[in-house]
Amino acid sequence: MLLKLLREKKLLEKYKGKFKVVPEASLNKLGEVVLEKRVKKYVTDTGKVIWVVVGKERDYYVKPNEYCTCRDFFLNVVIRKKRKWCYHMLAVEVAIDLGFFEEIKLSEDELLAVAEEWMKV
Numbered sequence: 001m002l003l004k005l006l007r008e009k010k011l012l013e014k015y016k017g018k019f020k021v022v023p024e025a026s027l028n029k030l031g032e033v034v035l036e037k038r039v040k041k042y043v044t045d046t047g048k049v050i051w052v053v054v055g056k057e058r059d060y061y062v063k064p065n066e067y068c069t070c071r072d073f074f075l076n077v078v079i080r081k082k083r084k085w086c087y088h089m090l091a092v093e094v095a096i097d098l099g100f101f102e103e104i105k106l107s108e109d110e111l112l113a114v115a116e117e118w119m120k121v
């Protein structure tokens with residue numbers, strides 16, 4: 001389903017190489033995350049943008065092309081240097097390209113309150 005969409009939008013070539021190094025189970029999860037719009041874009045009234053992937057057990061903060069707070073990122077990107085991304089990072093990238101994300105506008109105080117939740121897990 002996701003691959004079909006990417007093919008239709010002529011984006012498949014862009015992601016082929018990146019998808020190749022991610023385990024298949026993660027790719028399935030990536031598809032679910034994007035299609036279920038579990039990628040959230042938090043935009044504060046002061047113009048800050050925070051990307052978050054809502055997982056089954058916890059949420060992950062993602063800085064596109066740079067960073068993710070998940071275990072896979074730490075193990076396979078930071079320590080083992082197997083690849084440069086985890087599937088959450090790819091999910092955010094794909095979601096941006098397809099416009100498949102939910103945008104949530106909030107004040108900076110509200111963002112900090114939400115972030116407290118992210119930091120608990």
Ligand SMILES: [Zn+2]
Nearest residue numbers: 068070086088
């Ligand atoms: Zn991740």
